[in-house]
Amino acid sequence: MTTAPQAPKPAAPAAGGNRATMKKELPEHFKAYRHVWVFIEYEHGKIHPVSLELLGEGRKLADKLQVELAGVIIGEKADELAAAAQECFEYGADLCYRVYDPILAHYRNQSFTKAMTDVVNTYKPEIFLLGATTLGRDLAGSVATTLLTGLTADCTELAIDDERSLAATRPTFGGSLLCTIHTLNFRPQMATVRPRVFGLPDRQPGRTGRVIDHPLDMTEESIITKVLKFIPDRESNQCQLAFADIVVAGGLGLRSAENFHLVKNLAEVLGAEYGGSRPLVQKGWITADRQIGQTGKTIRPKVYIAAGISGAIQHRVGVEGADLIIAINTDPNAPIYDFAHVGLIADATQVLPALTEAFAKHLSVNRIAG
Amino acid sequence: MHIVVCIKQVPDSAQIRVHPVTNTIMRQGVPTIINPYDLVVLEEALRLRDNYGGTVTVLTMGPPMAEDSLRKCLTFGADRAVLLTDRFFAGSDTLATSYALTAAIRKISETWGKPDIVFAGKQTIDGDTAQVGPGIASRLNLQQLTYVSKINGVVSDKNQIEVERRAEGGIQVLVSTMPVLVTMIEGSNEMRRGTMAAALAAAKAEIVTWSAADAGVEDMTKCGLRGSPTVVKKVFAPAARSEKAFQLPVAGKPAEEIAALLLEDLFQRKPAIEDELMKFASGQ
Numbered sequence: 001m002t003t004a005p006q007a008p009k010p011a012a013p014a015a016g017g018n019r020a021t022m023k024k025e026l027p028e029h030f031k032a033y034r035h036v037w038v039f040i041e042y043e044h045g046k047i048h049p050v051s052l053e054l055l056g057e058g059r060k061l062a063d064k065l066q067v068e069l070a071g072v073i074i075g076e077k078a079d080e081l082a083a084a085a086q087e088c089f090e091y092g093a094d095l096c097y098r099v100y101d102p103i104l105a106h107y108r109n110q111s112f113t114k115a116m117t118d119v120v121n122t123y124k125p126e127i128f129l130l131g132a133t134t135l136g137r138d139l140a141g142s143v144a145t146t147l148l149t150g151l152t153a154d155c156t157e158l159a160i161d162d163e164r165s166l167a168a169t170r171p172t173f174g175g176s177l178l179c180t181i182h183t184l185n186f187r188p189q190m191a192t193v194r195p196r197v198f199g200l201p202d203r204q205p206g207r208t209g210r211v212i213d214h215p216l217d218m219t220e221e222s223i224i225t226k227v228l229k230f231i232p233d234r235e236s237n238q239c240q241l242a243f244a245d246i247v248v249a250g251g252l253g254l255r256s257a258e259n260f261h262l263v264k265n266l267a268e269v270l271g272a273e274y275g276g277s278r279p280l281v282q283k284g285w286i287t288a289d290r291q292i293g294q295t296g297k298t299i300r301p302k303v304y305i306a307a308g309i310s311g312a313i314q315h316r317v318g319v320e321g322a323d324l325i326i327a328i329n330t331d332p333n334a335p336i337y338d339f340a341h342v343g344l345i346a347d348a349t350q351v352l353p354a355l356t357e358a359f360a361k362h363l364s365v366n367r368i369a370g
Numbered sequence: 371m372h373i374v375v376c377i378k379q380v381p382d383s384a385q386i387r388v389h390p391v392t393n394t395i396m397r398q399g400v401p402t403i404i405n406p407y408d409l410v411v412l413e414e415a416l417r418l419r420d421n422y423g424g425t426v427t428v429l430t431m432g433p434p435m436a437e438d439s440l441r442k443c444l445t446f447g448a449d450r451a452v453l454l455t456d457r458f459f460a461g462s463d464t465l466a467t468s469y470a471l472t473a474a475i476r477k478i479s480e481t482w483g484k485p486d487i488v489f490a491g492k493q494t495i496d497g498d499t500a501q502v503g504p505g506i507a508s509r510l511n512l513q514q515l516t517y518v519s520k521i522n523g524v525v526s527d528k529n530q531i532e533v534e535r536r537a538e539g540g541i542q543v544l545v546s547t548m549p550v551l552v553t554m555i556e557g558s559n560e561m562r563r564g565t566m567a568a569a570l571a572a573a574k575a576e577i578v579t580w581s582a583a584d585a586g587v588e589d590m591t592k593c594g595l596r597g598s599p600t601v602v603k604k605v606f607a608p609a610a611r612s613e614k615a616f617q618l619p620v621a622g623k624p625a626e627e628i629a630a631l632l633l634e635d636l637f638q639r640k641p642a643i644e645d646e647l648m649k650f651a652s653g654q
C-alpha cells in the first residue's frame with residue numbers, strides 16, 4: 001500500500017499514475033501462483049465473522065479467475081480445526097490448509113508468521129486476504145514483509161481487472177478519497193478488509209471440501225514472546241456494535257453527556273446497540289469501542305438511527321453499509337442528508353424520547369394484541 | 371536504555387479538502403502535524419527513559435520540512451532527532467518505507483548503541499495502514515508487540531519487557547525479550563507539555579540529517595517508487611448517492627407526532643423490522 005507521498009504536492013496520485021502505466025511483467029517464478037486464499041481467524045473456539053465475510057468475497061474473485069478458494073486455518077487442535085474447516089466449506093471454501101500444533105494455542109506473531117509464510121511458500125496463492133482485526137493486521141504486515149510482497153490495508157472493494165490482477169480499493173486521506181491499488185510483479189497479492197465491510201454469505205449446509213495438513217516446523221524454545229495470561233473482555237461489557245441489526249447513535253448535536261441517555265434509552269427499547277461519533281469518545285461521553293466510523297467500527301445494521309450527527313466523511317464510511325439510514329438533524333444542509341434515506345429536521349433531544357415512548361407503546365400494545 | 375521512536379509528519383487530515391474537479395488533495399495551507407498516534411509512543415518512550423534511564427532517539431523519513439516535527443519532539447524531551455531524507459525515497463509504499471527506516475535504525479544502532487525498544491505509531495492518519503511498524507520488526511528480527519495498551523515493566527538487566535496487548539476479545543499479557551518493536555493504542559497515556567527551556571534548546575539543536583547513502587542504504591532499487599510492489603492506479607471521490615434523504619414532513623409538529631410519523635414510515639419500508647421488534651419485545 002502506498003503511504004502518503006513523501007514529497008510535497010499531490011505526489012502519490014500523480015506518481016502512482018506514472019508508474020501505473022508501467023507494463024506488468026510477472027517474473028516467471030510467480031506464474032505458478034494460483035488460487036485465492038482467506039486467512040481463517042480461529043480463536044477461543046470460533047471463527048471470526050470477518051473470515052466468513054471474506055470467504056463470500058473470495059468466492060466471487062475465485063469464480064472470476066476460475067480457480068479454487070482456500071482457507072488457511074491455524075491453531076492448536078486438529079479436531080477443532082477440522083470442524084472449523086467444515087464451516088468454511090459451507091461458506092464457500094473448496095479446501096482448507098490446516099496447521100495445528102500445541103505452540104499455536106494462542107496467537108503469537110512469530111509462530112503464526114512462520115506457519116503462514118511456510119504454507120504460502122509451499123502452495124503459492126495468487127491472492128491472499130485477511131481480516132483487518134488486531135490479529136489480522138499484526139500478522140499481515142509481518143507476512144507481507146517476510147515474503148517481500150505488497151499489502152493493501154483496509155480495502156472496501158475488491159475486483160479482478162482484465163489482466164487477472166487484484167484491484168483493491170481503499171479510502172485514503174481520512175476517507176476524503178478512494179484509491180485503487182495494484183500489486184505489480186509480486187505474488188501473492190495481499191489485502192486486508194475490515195469486519196462488516198462485506199456481508200455474510202449464505203451458508204450451504206452439507207457442502208464439503210478437502211483438508212490439507214502442513215506441519216509447523218518450530219519448537220516452543222525458539223519462540224521468544226510468551227503469553228502470561230489472557231483476560232477476556234467481560235461478556236456483559238462486550239460491545240456487539242459491528243454485528244447489531246439496529247444501531248442508534250448520537251453526535252455532538254445532543255449537546256451534553258446527560259443527553260446521551262436519550263440514545264441509550266431508545267436503543268434499549270429496540271434491543272439495539274448504541275454508539276456515537278468520534279468527538280463523543282474524545283469528550284468521554286462514550287467509550288472508544290462505541291465509536292462508529294473510519295477510526296472506529298464499521299457497522300452494517302438493517303436500521304441505523306443517527307441523532308445529532310453531521311455525517312462527516314469519516315463517519316459516513318463506517319455506516320454506508322446500513323440498509324436504512326434515518327437521520328435526525330436540525331440543519332437541513334447537514335451532509336448526513338446526502339446519504340441518509342430518511343430525514344427528520346428536528347431537535348433530537350425532543351424526538352428521541354418521543355420515539356422511545358412511541359416504540360415502547362407500539363410494541364406493548366401489539367404484543368398484548370398478538 | 372536506548373529507545374528509538376519512529377514518527378511521521380502528516381497533513382492534518384481534518385483540514386484536507388479535495389479539489390472538486392481534479393480530485394487531487396489540496397494541500398496548500400493545510401497545516402502539518404506529528405501523526406497523533408506517534409505522540410502516544412513518544413510519551414511512553416519518554417516515561418520509560420525517565421524511569422529507567424537512557425536516551426530517546428526520534429527518527430523520521432520525509433521531506434526536509436519534516437525537520438519541524440522532529441524539533442517538536444525535542445521540545446517534548448527527546449534526546450536526539452534523525453531526519454532521513456532523499457529524493458530516492460519519494461513514492462515509497464510501506465514495504466519500501468520499512469526498508470529505508472530499517473537501514474537508518476541500523477545506522478543509529480552503530481552510532482549511538484543498539485536500541486532496546488523501537489516504537490512505531492499504531493498507524494498514520496494519512497497512509498493509515500499500520501504496516502510500517504510490523505515491517506520494521508520483520509526486517510530487524512525484533513519481537514513484535516502491537517496494539518499495546520500498557521507497558522507493565524522492564525527488567526533491563528534481563529532484557530525483559532512485560533506488556534498488555536489489546537487482542538480480539540480480550541487482553542493478552544505478554545512477556546518478551548528486548549529488542550522489541552512496540553506499537554500502542556490511543557488512550558494509553560497523555561502527552562506531556564514541553565518545557566520552555568526544552569523549546570529554546572530544541573530551536574537550536576542539531577537535527578542529524580542523513581541521505582540514503584549516509585544511512586548506508588545498500589540497495590537503491592528497494593527504495594521509493596521502484597522498491598514499492600504496490601502502485602496507486604486510480605484516485606477518485608466516493609460516489610454521491612443519487613438522491614438525498616426523503617424528508618418526513620415534520621416542520622412545526624410536536625415531538626409525539628413526529629415520532630408517530632417515523633414509526634409509520636419505518637414499518638412501511640421495513641415490515642420485517644416490525645416483526646423482529648415484536649419478537650424482541652416478547653422476549654423471544
Ligand SMILES: Cc1cc2nc3c(=O)[nH]c(=O)nc-3n(C[C@H](O)[C@H](O)[C@H](O)COP(=O)(O)OP(=O)(O)OC[C@H]3O[C@@H](n4cnc5c(N)ncnc54)[C@H](O)[C@@H]3O)c2cc1C
Pocket residue numbers: 174250251252253254276277278279280291292293294295296297307308309310311312313314315318328329330331334346347348349383384385495
Ligand atoms: C483522521 C480522522 C478520523 C476520524 N474518524 C472518525 C470516526 O471514525 N468517526 C466519526 O464519527 N468521526 C471521525 N472523525 C471526525 C469527523 O471528521 C467529524 O468531526 C465528526 O464525525 C463530527 O461529529 P458530530 O457529527 O457528532 O459533530 P458535528 O460535526 O459538530 O455535528 C453535530 C450535528 O448536530 C446537529 N445538531 C445540533 N443540534 C441538534 C439538535 N438539537 N438536534 C439534532 N441535531 C442537532 C448539527 O446540525 C450538526 O450537523 C475523524 C476525523 C479525522 C480527522
Ligand SMILES: Nc1ncnc2c1ncn2[C@@H]1O[C@H](COP(=O)(O)O)[C@@H](O)[C@H]1O
Pocket residue numbers: 003376377378405407408429430431432464467471489490491492493494495497498499500501502503
Ligand atoms: N516516513 C516515516 N518515517 C518514520 N516513521 C514512519 C514513516 N511512515 C510510517 N512510520 C511509522 O510507522 C507507523 C505506522 O504507519 P503506517 O503503516 O503508514 O500506518 C507510524 O505511526 C510511524 O511510527
